[in-house]
Amino acid sequence: MLLVLVFHFRLLPAITSGFLGVDVFFVISGDLITRIVRRQQRESRFRLCAFWLNRVRRLAPALLATTILTLAAGALLLFPPDFAQLAKQTLAAQLYVANIYYWRSVNYFGLQAHDVYLLHTWSLAVEEQFYLLYPLLLLAIARWVKSRYVLIVSAMAVLSFGLNLFFVGSKPEATFYLMPTRAFELLAGALLTLVPFESAGFVRRPAWLALASGVGGAGCLVIAATGLRPGAAFPGWSALWPVVGGVLLVLAGQIGRNPVSSLLGVRPAVYLGRISYPLYLVHWPINVFAAAWFGHGYSTDVRAAMLAVSVVLAAAMHHGVENPGRAFLERSSTSTSWRWYAGTLAAVVLASTAVLATHGWPSRYPERVATLAAYEEDRAPELRECEFRPGHPLDAATMCRLGAAAVPPRWLVYGDSHLWAASGAFEAWLRGRGESARFVFRHGCLPVHGLYTWPTDGGCHAFNDAVMAALNGQTSIDRVMVVSIWRQAIDGLLSQIPGHQPSRAESDAAFVRELGKTLDELRRGGRRVYVWEPLPGARANVPQAMARAALEKEPVALAYGSAEHQSRYELILDALQTLRARYDGSFSPTLELCKSGVCATDIDGRPLYFDTTHLANSSSPFWAAALARQIPP
Numbered sequence: 001m002l003l004v005l006v007f008h009f010r011l012l013p014a015i016t017s018g019f020l021g022v023d024v025f026f027v028i029s030g031d032l033i034t035r036i037v038r039r040q041q042r043e044s045r046f047r048l049c050a051f052w053l054n055r056v057r058r059l060a061p062a063l064l065a066t067t068i069l070t071l072a073a074g075a076l077l078l079f080p081p082d083f084a085q086l087a088k089q090t091l092a093a094q095l096y097v098a099n100i101y102y103w104r105s106v107n108y109f110g111l112q113a114h115d116v117y118l119l120h121t122w123s124l125a126v127e128e129q130f131y132l133l134y135p136l137l138l139l140a141i142a143r144w145v146k147s148r149y150v151l152i153v154s155a156m157a158v159l160s161f162g163l164n165l166f167f168v169g170s171k172p173e174a175t176f177y178l179m180p181t182r183a184f185e186l187l188a189g190a191l192l193t194l195v196p197f198e199s200a201g202f203v204r205r206p207a208w209l210a211l212a213s214g215v216g217g218a219g220c221l222v223i224a225a226t227g228l229r230p231g232a233a234f235p236g237w238s239a240l241w242p243v244v245g246g247v248l249l250v251l252a253g254q255i256g257r258n259p260v261s262s263l264l265g266v267r268p269a270v271y272l273g274r275i276s277y278p279l280y281l282v283h284w285p286i287n288v289f290a291a292a293w294f295g296h297g298y299s300t301d302v303r304a305a306m307l308a309v310s311v312v313l314a315a316a317m318h319h320g321v322e323n324p325g326r327a328f329l330e331r332s333s334t335s336t337s338w339r340w341y342a343g344t345l346a347a348v349v350l351a352s353t354a355v356l357a358t359h360g361w362p363s364r365y366p367e368r369v370a371t372l373a374a375y376e377e378d379r380a381p382e383l384r385e386c387e388f389r390p391g392h393p394l395d396a397a398t399m400c401r402l403g404a405a406a407v408p409p410r411w412l413v414y415g416d417s418h419l420w421a422a423s424g425a426f427e428a429w430l431r432g433r434g435e436s437a438r439f440v441f442r443h444g445c446l447p448v449h450g451l452y453t454w455p456t457d458g459g460c461h462a463f464n465d466a467v468m469a470a471l472n473g474q475t476s477i478d479r480v481m482v483v484s485i486w487r488q489a490i491d492g493l494l495s496q497i498p499g500h501q502p503s504r505a506e507s508d509a510a511f512v513r514e515l516g517k518t519l520d521e522l523r524r525g526g527r528r529v530y531v532w533e534p535l536p537g538a539r540a541n542v543p544q545a546m547a548r549a550a551l552e553k554e555p556v557a558l559a560y561g562s563a564e565h566q567s568r569y570e571l572i573l574d575a576l577q578t579l580r581a582r583y584d585g586s587f588s589p590t591l592e593l594c595k596s597g598v599c600a601t602d603i604d605g606r607p608l609y610f611d612t613t614h615l616a617n618s619s620s621p622f623w624a625a626a627l628a629r630q631i632p633p
Contacts, residue, residue, distance in 0.1 A: 002272070003225055004280065005310070008287055009303040017228035020242040022123050023185050023235070024221065027246030029127060030189025037135060038193060041142055051135055053334060055128065056341050059277075061325025062317055063124070064344050066281040067093055070117055071351060073289060079373035079547055080360025086117050087355035093121035094348055096128040103177040115292065120284040122177055129179040130186050153190055160184035168236040170390055172456070176234060185235075188243050192250055207257075214252035214259065220245030233456050272311075278322055279314035286310050295540075369551045375543035375607040378616040380423045387420070388442040390459040394466040396474055399438040403430025408476055411437030414467050415447045415483030417614065418535065422483065424620030429627040438477065440467065446488040449518040451510060454493045454501045461498070468521060480522045481587075483532040485613055486572040512575045519582040529583040530631060531576060534569040536560050536590060536599035537613035546607055558601045562594035585631055592626045 003021035006012050040046035067090045074086040092101035099122040106116060141152055160183040168175040175181045224241035228234070272279070290306045291298050329337045355361055362370035386400035401409060402423065413419065413426055419441045430437055445460035446453070449468055452461050471477060488494065492507040494514075502510065522529045538545075538558040549556035566573060576586065593599045593608075601608055603622055610616045615623065 023242035024246035026185035027189040030186035034190040084360035157187035210255040217248030278317040283310040373547040403436035417443040419483035421614035425623035428624035
């Protein structure tokens with residue numbers, strides 16, 4: 001738990017992957033629950049309904065309290081689009097499908113992890129989905145193949161780990177969030193109870209073994225918390241560090257006393273363990289609300305204070321909600337417990353549904369404020385069918401079309417998510433020209449052939465390979481537009497070698513070199529090539545900042561100066577200038593937005609962006625007209 005808290009509140013820079021504390025929790029949970037179930041099976045008193053009801057008694061009171069408090073805070077603090085999103089998150093959390101919901105919605109186009117108030121409930125969903133099915137497996141084993149406990153559970157763990165390895169590269173979000181690729185962590189804990197120490201020759205449980213297990217487990221966790229590369233695919237092989245560490249720590253405690261177990265057994269650590277569940281529940285919403293409230297002032301001192309607030313609130317919830325609620329449900333009959341749970345769940349579901357039905361309850365705010373905030377939803381249709389997926393063919397039959405429907409495509413327009421956001425502008429521009437285009441994008445991918453992004457490429461190399469192959473197979477395409485925010489080049493993580501961490505100089509040189517080669521390749525066969533230059537963007541989420549300013553009747557300072565924009569994107573703009581002879585034209589957003597020396601973030605009081613850099617869909621006519629001015633027929 002401490003790993004998770006320190007990581008989420010960013011208190012120690014050395015801890016780059018404290019989220020791995022969740023993996024340790026899965027191991028401990030698998031050990032504890034399996035121990036309970038097997039003991040009840042041996043005593044012939046295990047009942048599925050009783051098992052599931054005990055899970056409700058354990059989890060429901062604190063989870064219900066957390067979601068109610070979070071909804072109440074959202075009603076006071078959130079603008080309608082965010083409040084509606086919170087209502088969806090509440091439903092997903094209460095129905096224990098949060099992992100599935102976030103798998104589908106926390107991505108480049110939808111929710112962003114740093115402002116999702118109930119994101120942490122994905123792990124509860126994984127655990128409860130596992131415990132919905134796992135007891136059935138144990139019952140089946142006990143009934144038909146009692147002597148094969150170890151073999152079957154081990155095989156299930158290996159299968160789950162294998163699925164994780166197979167999909168972590170191509171489907172990283174699904175692998176991270178979904179139960180089948182996480183089950184091996186819970187099953188690793190389960191295996192601790194399936195092999196008695198006596199059968200392994202540990203009747204005496206020597207002190208050196210306890211010490212070695214404790215030190216080894218702690219070492220694995222230190223490596224896991226500090227050694228995982230930022231952005232590396234997870235779980236993958238990296239998950240072995242926290243899983244093995246968790247297994248060794250549990251073993252150390254079971255074998256005998258040792259310094260590590262003694263350290264974990266001091267009174268403050270024991271108390272944190274007791275309140276760990278409500279602490280896990282409340283800390284993340286507090287962190288997200290505080291980050292939004294303090295903005296750039298969310299310093300280390302403030303984050304530490306918010307951690308202290310989380311501990312106090314968790315203690316209050318433990319003594320005032322969790323323990324009394326569990327005691328009440330344990331005293332109550334089975335039918336009363338289920339009725340209580342169903343009733344409180346129904347109340348939260350109805351409240352969340354009401355928020356959704358009103359689109360986030362906009363009447364809480366003046367009309368102008370609600371209108372500005374609503375621009376967060378001013379996005380192009382998702383167009384998932386137009387997004388490149390590694391392993392799927394990319395050709396004339398699979399690429400989308402924009403523009404005049406009756407005209408054969410002459411254009412190929414491709415790029416990253418900023419092309420998706422600008423799809424309405426390209427649609428209107430092409431129709432105005434009486435032309436059409438093939439259209440494909442891949443979020444987060446720099447449209448430069450021959451480069452890998454470190455540490456995880458996200459399918460970008462395959463995307464650029466596929467685009468070049470598809471382009472060379474379509475002789476009717478004689479014009480190409482490349483669209484990107486180009487930020488990936490500024491991050492300095494580009495290499496021609498997969499898995500290689502480049503230096504800043506290596507990354508910059510690789511970008512310029514491969515951009516030139518890409519432009520040459522695109523022009524092959526006489527094709528004309530155009531480049532969409534970097535958007536200036538804004539300093540903060542434009543709809544939110546403008547709505548907040550309107551609410552508080554204060555000016556809003558979001559815009560970058562044109563000189564600052566030139567400095568931020570100096571690498572890209574200099575590269576394009578150097579390579580000017582190798583493409584036919586460009587589209588410069590700064591010519592449209594930065595004429596006064598300050599790069600506009602709105603048009604007549606309407607946000608140009610739905611976040612900080614993605615174009616609002618309603619601004620499509622403005623950008624279509626700008627394209628027509630800068631790229632004439």
